[in-house]
Amino acid sequence: MDEVVANAEREASLKTLGHISYLLHAIVAVGAVVPGIQASVGLLLIAFIIDLVKRGDALGSWQESHFRWRIRSVIFAGLAYLLTAPLWVLVLPGWVAWTLISIWFLYRIFRGWSALISNQALPA
Template identity: 35%
Template sequence: MTEPEFIPADSDPDARRSDSARNLAVVVYILQGLFFFAGITPLVGVIINYVKMDDVTGTWIEPHFRWQIRTFWIGLLWLVIGTLTAPLIIGWFFLLGIAIWFIYRIVKGALALNDGKAP
């Protein structure tokens, strides 16, 4: 009789989809995406990330939370720089660049989350 092959508990994609931490990461990606329609939503998302970080530490969701937090803070920094320099025309390029970068980060993270991978 041969032993069955070892399969990690979280390798089942359906099991990962029902994970509450994964669902929180989905909510935060949605909140970040809603930034273009309602500007305060990424703040709500990053608060969720910080409040729930202890719950996801050491899990496959932790890189997503870190990715989302980093996206928020870097995006906020460049949003402020772009807004302050907008009267100097160059700020509009900063704002366009950060908008494209922000969308890229949300899409890349959400697709990786859907595939059960780190961003």
Template identity: 35%
Template sequence: MNESPDSPRAPDEGLVAWTHVIYGLHALAVLIGVTSAATVVGAFVFSLPSIVAVVLSYLKRGEAAGTFLESHYRWLIRTFWFAVLWGAIAIVVTLALVLTLVGILVAWLPVLVVGVWLIYRVARGWLALKDGKALARRPMIGRP
């Protein structure tokens, strides 16, 4: 017995493949946003590939329990929902800047920042998956 009780079990290779597919779907949504008239945030939140990816993440996360993939499914689901939140905030800030005529030249910045954050999240997660590593859970303020 070389494994300690706290060490994660090895995931099924099929589940690893599914996780790659999910990251690929999110990456496709980002690519759609980068190469089209849509924004990265808009494509990530509203495009079919990303919606399919988040549904698959919810369906597959139970199978990932106790493996390093568990952190990836948490990462993927949180990335989607935080994209919805930050995207909504970015749109409100952008509209406020445009309507006040103060920031017409910089009104695109909030959406750009969220788009770059999304690219980072998809790339970091997928690279960690490629290396067979879990994504570290950073402690939140007040979390034991």
């Protein structure tokens, strides 16, 4: 019985961490899309580090996919921003590219968060 309680507590703790991480990601993502709202990339780094450190705790659970989803979202968005940074020389292409990346990132965050709320795993 103690194992069942411990597992339930672990699941609840991981879900709380997931909500915190998705919230930090969302603040940064909305700030990237909405003019005049600039959230700190530091918030994203905090969420990213939390996900890296705690992902081992989720191994074998449905929440493992959420840690992988958030980590990959940050890495892919970061690479996309770096690869499109030279487009800022011409301003408009850089703005368009970074807006599209930010919208994609925002979609990933809200899709993942919605699945977390529904206690659903995400695709690999």
